[in-house]
Amino acid sequence: MSDTLATNVLTYPFGNSGLDPLLPDLGPDGVGRVRLPTGQQAWLFTRHEHLRELLRSPDFSSDFTRPGFPLIRPIPEDMPRRPDGSLIRMDPPEHTKFRRMLTPEFMIKHIRTLEPLIRQTVVDALDEMRAAGQPADLVEHFALPVPSMVICHLLGVPYTDHDYFQERSRILLAWSSTPEQARDAIEELRDYLTRLIAARRGEPGEDLISRLAAERVATGEMTEEELVGLSVLLLIAGHETTSNMIGLSTLVLLEHPAQLRRLRERPELIDDTVEELLRYLTIVRTGLTRVAVTDTEVGGHRIAAGEGVIALLSAANRDTDVFPDGAEFDLERGSHQHMAFGFGIHQCIGQPLARAELRIALSELITRLPGLALAVDADDVRYRDAVVFGVQRLPVTW
Numbered sequence: 001m002s003d004t005l006a007t008n009v010l011t012y013p014f015g016n017s018g019l020d021p022l023l024p025d026l027g028p029d030g031v032g033r034v035r036l037p038t039g040q041q042a043w044l045f046t047r048h049e050h051l052r053e054l055l056r057s058p059d060f061s062s063d064f065t066r067p068g069f070p071l072i073r074p075i076p077e078d079m080p081r082r083p084d085g086s087l088i089r090m091d092p093p094e095h096t097k098f099r100r101m102l103t104p105e106f107m108i109k110h111i112r113t114l115e116p117l118i119r120q121t122v123v124d125a126l127d128e129m130r131a132a133g134q135p136a137d138l139v140e141h142f143a144l145p146v147p148s149m150v151i152c153h154l155l156g157v158p159y160t161d162h163d164y165f166q167e168r169s170r171i172l173l174a175w176s177s178t179p180e181q182a183r184d185a186i187e188e189l190r191d192y193l194t195r196l197i198a199a200r201r202g203e204p205g206e207d208l209i210s211r212l213a214a215e216r217v218a219t220g221e222m223t224e225e226e227l228v229g230l231s232v233l234l235l236i237a238g239h240e241t242t243s244n245m246i247g248l249s250t251l252v253l254l255e256h257p258a259q260l261r262r263l264r265e266r267p268e269l270i271d272d273t274v275e276e277l278l279r280y281l282t283i284v285r286t287g288l289t290r291v292a293v294t295d296t297e298v299g300g301h302r303i304a305a306g307e308g309v310i311a312l313l314s315a316a317n318r319d320t321d322v323f324p325d326g327a328e329f330d331l332e333r334g335s336h337q338h339m340a341f342g343f344g345i346h347q348c349i350g351q352p353l354a355r356a357e358l359r360i361a362l363s364e365l366i367t368r369l370p371g372l373a374l375a376v377d378a379d380d381v382r383y384r385d386a387v388v389f390g391v392q393r394l395p396v397t398w
């Protein structure tokens with residue numbers, strides 16, 4: 001039996017209003033109940049210490065096909081339920097096996113070898129933006145192409161196909177898409193990557209997809225279908241997140257001119273700045289969803305097997321017990337305990353890559369464009385209505 005809370009059941013998700021996430025007042029305990037668009041109810045946890053407890057507990061599953069899994073968006077009846085290689089939705093021991101296959105590819109020492117390529121991509125994009133003339137949309141010219149080009153290089157996906165995969169990725173993550181549109185977008189991405197994998201098996205390159213096909217699919221450790229699912233996840237996660245972070249980070253820095261000046265004077269603060277931006281923005285605003293697989297407890301609350309839970313990262317990252325004045329942006333606060341990349345076994349595998357891209361993109365941007373400024377009033381900046389938070393456009397001058 002689970003315990004009940006004397007609080008109201010809130011409608012979830014809360015939506016995106018601006019740079020500050022909409023956070024419910026759940027009292028000191030920070031635990032509540034929410035109703036999802038599917039009609040299901042779920043627990044909502046917001047405190048940093050509760051999220052640590054929940055996200056490292058083996059009593060919760062990430063597998064959305066399990067009964068009771070809290071779905072933030074309904075899944076069409078005819079959606080194929082296949083073992084699809086999407087690491088993020090797997091539980092151990094399968095998750096452990098797949099994660100081990102990918103770990104070496106995303107280790108810091110491997111990502112360091114990519115830094116010259118990332119820097120060149122950043123510099124070229126800035127040159128092209130300058131050539132396009134001002135005002136220019138920083139999202140279109142810089143924030144979106146840079147991570148897209150890097151993940152394409154890593155995976156062996158031709159960047160010339162960027163319109164195709166960016167559009168489907170956008171549909172998949174937009175709240176305004178119907179479940180059917182989201183399903184079609186994912187199926188089209190799967191078809192696209194199935195064809196690409198077949199081509200790479202015939203003519204392997206130096207890229208990750210070719211390597212996984214030769215070393216894991218050919219040996220029977222992974223099916224081709226699983227490689228397709230894994231590639232879809234990496235392609236979407238690899239560009240959407242970092243791209244939104246670059247756009248939003250630029251906005252935050254321009255909105256905090258004293259801190260931007262400080263960063264320009266002391267460029268060695270860039271690593272701390274990136275961590276603080278990750279904390280302050282927490283772009284995975286819908287939080288992380290799990291279902292209890294056994295009767296368990298979090299923060300003293302009893303949760304029954306089959307009940308869904310949501311770990312609200314954006315709230316934990318502003319928990320004032322861990323981050324005093326958590327609603328303030330302060331690039332010197334030392335925010336290494338943030339949870340923007342999640343926590344526990346599913347903690348973002350791409351974080352060394354994301355950090356390298358953010359560090360290089362933001363340092364080059366503020367150094368090469370010393371006169372960078374918003375070309376519109378900050379209040380007129382439109383935010384994306386999507387699962388991953390971001391700006392739609394960011395018109396700038398320099």
Ligand code: HEM
Binds near residue numbers: 099239
């Ligand atoms: C700033 C950028 C990024 C943010 C904020 C971010 C955030 C996250 C979060 C919160 C999770 C945990 C999901 C969960 O526990 O359910 C996650 C997992 C994951 N991320 Fe990222 N991510 C970023 C960049 C990237 C990049 C660049 C890649 C790939 C190249 C990537 C690939 C993945 C993968 C594959 C997982 C699943 C890991 C697992 O289940 O073991 N992410 N990410």
